[in-house]
Amino acid sequence: MAAAEVAQRILSAPHAYALFLDLDGTLLDIAERPDAVRVEPGLTSDLDRLRDSLAGALAIVSGRTLDDIDGFLHPLRFDAAAEHGATLRLADGDGASLAATIDPDVIAAVETAAGTFAGVTVERKRSALAVHYRAAPHAAEALSAALRDILARSGAELRLIAGRCVYELTPTLASKARAVERLSSFFPFAGRRPIFIGDDASDEEACVLVERSGGAALAVAGEYFAPERSAFAGPEQVRRWIATLAADLRAACGDRGR
Numbered sequence: 001m002a003a004a005e006v007a008q009r010i011l012s013a014p015h016a017y018a019l020f021l022d023l024d025g026t027l028l029d030i031a032e033r034p035d036a037v038r039v040e041p042g043l044t045s046d047l048d049r050l051r052d053s054l055a056g057a058l059a060i061v062s063g064r065t066l067d068d069i070d071g072f073l074h075p076l077r078f079d080a081a082a083e084h085g086a087t088l089r090l091a092d093g094d095g096a097s098l099a100a101t102i103d104p105d106v107i108a109a110v111e112t113a114a115g116t117f118a119g120v121t122v123e124r125k126r127s128a129l130a131v132h133y134r135a136a137p138h139a140a141e142a143l144s145a146a147l148r149d150i151l152a153r154s155g156a157e158l159r160l161i162a163g164r165c166v167y168e169l170t171p172t173l174a175s176k177a178r179a180v181e182r183l184s185s186f187f188p189f190a191g192r193r194p195i196f197i198g199d200d201a202s203d204e205e206a207c208v209l210v211e212r213s214g215g216a217a218l219a220v221a222g223e224y225f226a227p228e229r230s231a232f233a234g235p236e237q238v239r240r241w242i243a244t245l246a247a248d249l250r251a252a253c254g255d256r257g258r
Contacts (some may be wrong), residue, residue: 001216003231006195007245009216010054014249017215018057018192019050020180020206023064025164025199026220027242028072029235032134034123037072044073046243051078053249056188061085061176063168063202065125079189084161084170084202085179086127090186101126102169106154110169113146127171134165143167163200164223177205184213197231197238200224 119136207217
């Protein structure tokens with residue numbers, strides 16, 4: 001479905017839809033390092049206006065930690081699923097971790113394996129590990145094999161997800177699809193048609209889920225989704241879509257109030 005068509009449907013019945021948004025590669029441009037990501041001016045306020053017009057039904061669904069999500073979107077606090085759904089948090093409540101922390105032996109093995117490749121770094125999260133190789137793209141195949149070997153030997157209930165120059169070790173039972181499904185059981189998401197926007201392999205399951213639920217999935221082109229499969233050419237177009245939709249909804253609400 002085209003992004004313009006989805007926007008028109010939301011405009012016609014804003015309280016019938018819920019919006020779930022990935023962060024890196026979707027709202028934010030990919031950077032050389034996770035800590036080098038830049039939040040474009042106006043994004044947070046546009047998200048806030050859009051959330052208000054949807055009566056609160058907007059959530060961030062990301063592989064990032066809750067602290068990262070809140071830091072990027074400061075001073076606002078959004079409903080969120082972090083670490084690929086291993087942690088959920090409603091904006092007016094505390095976070096709930098749905099998975100245990102990773103075994104220290106697995107962390108040590110992953111960090112040792114990553115250390116054999118110059119430029120590869122390991123990002124520790126509560127229930128996941130992200131192994132970044134953007135600075136060492138030549139290491140992708142050997143790194144993947146090493147990580148799969150670690151998982152096979154450890155017997156840990158983890159799976160390996162390939163992202164955009166990153167491999168993520170996440171709890172087997174955690175996924176963005178399950179996160180969207182779980183968030184959809186809470187107010188104000190319950191009973192609404194879900195719209196999901198994402199850019200990489202970890203978003204694919206959520207895209208399938210929302211389409212099966214009668215909603216819509218909008219892909220962002222990049223290293224995973226090809227342009228012909230995508231509704232957006234990149235995060236800049238997503239941000240423009242959000243800003244325009246937020247403004248149009250605000251104007252429509254004003255017209256209805258006259």
